[in-house]
Amino acid sequence: MKAEKPDNWTTGQPLKFDPNGLITTVVQDANTKEVLMVAWMNAEALQKTLESGETWFWSRSRQELWHKGGTSGNVQKVVEIRYDCDGDTLLALVEPAGPACHTGANSCFYRKLENV
């Protein structure tokens, strides 16, 4: 299923979705600036994010739309969405209601490469 591009961000906001119709999205805590997670949106997920003010993604493993926090309650209220110079990546600044990671960690990036 492929959603039509919503009118409200096509004009003058040249976003490029990849061949699978997805755009990489970095989610950052608007207050602490911690990078919480990276996920993928399709046009419909972006539209739902814009309409609801909470993050929606496309789950590549489950092949379905995914309302972040819809089950856990840990929704992410969108403060701002930015996009990069070549329009193929989004940066969502959010206020999270709880931990971003399914492990319970605040950020999915809770481990570091050991030799750096």
Added chain:
Amino acid sequence: MKAEKPDNWTTGQPLKFDPNGLITTVVQDANTKEVLMVAWMNAEALQKTLESGETWFWSRSRQELWHKGGTSGNVQKVVEIRYDCDGDTLLALVEPAGPACHTGANSCFYRKLENV
């Protein structure tokens, strides 16, 4: 060309490269916490990053290894590399010598979606 996985990060650090041999990498300023850019590394770029202490990427458009700042001088000194819960995304915390974006902007995410 596909580099062998460097020994020093394969043990106990389960990174997953995509079918093209790439891993999404978010670059964040270690001091200001600003998200600077998103790019892709292959195993060789990661190895060069670890060995040199500066970021290297794989350019998908040019299909070649790319030393960030090699031409402009705006290298990124790596402070720490983190990886996410499912091991398919890296977060590089860096000290940048100059603007990350080829436009001269400090961050590639210098524009925001207008209706958010």
